[in-house]
Amino acid sequence: MSKVASLLQKGNRVLRDLELLKVLQSEIKHELSNDPYKKKGGSLGDFVMDWDSPHSKDVILRKNCESGEEVAISALLGDETFLEVDGYPKEAEMKVCIKKAGLSSILQFDCKVIDEGEDKVDFHIQNAYYLKSPTNLDSSIYRGPVFRDLDPALQQELKQYLISRGIGESFTNFLILHLHKKEQNQYVNWLQKLEAMVVPS
Incomplete structure (x- = not known):
């Protein structure tokens, strides 16, 4: 050349x-x-941010209830929602684990946090599991039925169970806003x- x-x-x-x-x-x-994301951010309530690395997609929050229960939440952004309104472009995947003092078993809820438009952010339970031990995660062990097959009244009461532990509208507003801002900062x-x-x- x-x-x-x-x-x-x-x-x-x-x-x-x-x-x-x-x-x-x-x-x-x-x-x-x-x-x-100029929307109101909601509030963590009594939850404490336990993990929020700028290098990872997920966050972990914890709370100790007066009843002695420990609530741990892990969350990250999931699929795009394709909302036609001016909402959050992605839903959040949220895993909620509740453990009672003195017991090794935990209740685990797999949830989706979704912007439903008109400034309404809500969560929907996808699965509810009873785990005898957090270390015994063998996939062959029965952990519970398909959530959508449960009686609607039971589904609603399980959701109220989570709301009573601080996972309400203000918390889900904070969570989905925080995760979107986190992703934007990473970008x-x-x-x-x-x-x-x-x-x-």
């Missing part, structure tokens, strides 16, 4: 890198200047890392 061709190739690569840099900087500016951080790699030395 001639020296001229080599210089032209290098020049083209520099121009492509500058174009990429321009687009990255535009996207970063857009993300930092627009806050799509901006990723863009900035790309920008640092592309900036000419």
Whole structure:
């Protein structure tokens, strides 16, 4: 390859890198200047944020109830909701574990937190499990029926059971907002890392 061709190739690569840099900087500016999540954030209530690393997608929250129960919640963003209204673009997957003092068994609820539009965020139980021990997770052990097959009155009472332990509307509002902001911050951080790699030395 001639020296001229080599210089032209290098020049083209520099121009492509500058174009990429321009687009990255535009996207970063857009993300930092627009806050799509201006809704009221709700409240953690008595829960404490136990884990919220900027490098992971999930969060863990804990609470000790006056009754002696310990409630632990893990959550992360799930599938897109494709809402036509101005709502959160993704639902949250929430796992709630409740343990009574002195017992090794736990109740585990797999839930989805969904923006239902018109400023209403709610959660729906997908599964309810009784686990004899958190260390005994053999898939062949019967953990409970398919939740949607339960009597609707029992489904509603199990939901009320969780609400009475602080997992109500204010909490789910906080959780889904926090997870979306967390993801947005991670996206901006990723863009900035790309920008640092592309900036000419």
